Amino acid sequence: MHFVWVALRWLISLALTLLGLVVVTFAMTRLSPVDPATQMVGSHASASSYQAAREALGLDQPLPIQFLHYLRMAASGDFGQSISTGQPVASDIARTFPATLELATVAIIMGAALGLCLGIFAAMRPGGVFDAVARLISLVGYSVPIFWLGLLMLLLFYARLHWAPGPGRLDVLFQYTVPARTGFVLLDTWLSGKPGAFRDALAHLALPATVLMFYALAGIARLTRALVLTELGQEYALTAYAKGAAVHRVVFVHVLPNIAGQLITICALAYASLLEGAVLTETVFAWPGIGRYLTTAMFAGDMPAILGGTIVIGASFVLLNTLTDLAVGRTARGRA
């Protein structure tokens, strides 16, 4: 009974947050100076065709009706036609979002693993050699512009050493022969069974994922180090030392279970920021992701595309947050 109640509360709060998101995006369309009807027919259209476009878009209806209409559209995933690509926004997003999701997921897995290790081991011997190296790495990751790093890596691995393949997610050879079943190239090429296709996809992913990983790692390592150091100064850590425990035992057995929730949150936040903001990396590596799609749409004043993209990214944020909260509740500190 208790479980049902908890699940219900989660669902209600999730639904309310999503509703809030839809309200904000709806307000965006109505407050923005861009008139969707003009966008559709052009500024030289006759009064009658302008009127027809207004009616087709439902702009002549009262606002509450428009909002309900919009809500129905958003719920069914139908965001209308993109003005710049001429295709349904839903299919554009279905194409670009998995590309970003794949890149961000690979990057966060590597970044979290490395960042946590760097932070934890740096905190074990503050002021030591490893700590200095870890701090240098995260300082560079924090302060170096991500596009510059990407360009440098392209210059080195693509132009000079010819180790990395060209831009995009797949070689032209495979682009039209590998059927897109999931939208995730790594999975699609694996499923296709074509020799070399999976390796090609992996090679394409390597550079942009590394750049993004570096960015995620920097923040994760710094926060992890600070958290572990703070906990090591707590009295329960001193007690563990007084029992004769070595520093690795104090950290892994005593400290980490107590900060697991915070570490999960840190990684989830880094993941969210990768999902939303890989625009620069996507541009440098010609990665056809949603960051680039949205940026292009914004410059073109392509309202349906902007709204669709915003809602999808917003919804994944909300979902990620909910999952994080659930995971944090499962940690030792959360239960204890």
Add this chain to the structure above:
Amino acid sequence: MAEPLLRIEDLTISFPSRQGQGAVVRSVSFEVGAEIVAVVGESGSGKSLTGRAIMGLLPPRAETTAKTLSFEGRDLTRLAAAHWRALRGSAIALILQDPKYSLNPSMRVGRQVEETLLLHTSLSARERREKALAMLSRVGFDDPQRVHASYPRELSGGMGQRAMIAAMLINKPSLLIADEATSALDHDLQVQILELLGGLTRELGMGLLLISHDLQQVARFADRVLVMRQGTIVDRLAASELADATHPYTLALWNARPSGVTYGTRLPTVADEMEP
């Protein structure tokens, strides 16, 4: 007299500061045998740092020098890290002020009591559990099974401190350092815990270093009293002689406590008493 349990000669602890080295403990010397020695002083007098130095648990910035710092005849001034770890929790143990902070909040109490065994013995999980349960009932729990399975937040302050004592004494160390071990508890519990500590100390034949700011409180349980002020020992006397103490600072500490006589009046502070 045979070699005492703990022998400290000229212990000095300093922290590097902008003005150079700032000594917070200055040439402190004392010995502890199988007895209860109270180290009393205001906060900042260096009594806690002295306790930590005996455990080798001073912050890395601290610089420690001592002519002698020996425990059971072993020279602690040049002990390797692994030997320190072998000593802590098995021969020397430490109890801190507040179990709310000194017990790990996300680990069951039983596991925390057993950890000391895990680190220093090769007992099986079952033997560890049996010993932990026996130890828990020895420190006064009627339901050791339940306490063993509890999280620290499920215990009250007094119960938490009992669990802490169980965790620290389960290996029968020869010296226990109790650093303000009762200061976070209310008066009746303080007496109970001190009585428990005193009883176990005599039973196990170990030494107890009772670090406290409350002279009157510990005087009833200690054999000897060392009074510390600003990093040095200013007075040392047997607990039975406290009533006839002559050192002004000892007297000041002795009087800085409410009683029937002081009711309704402003209590003298140490600063008042030290005025010429």
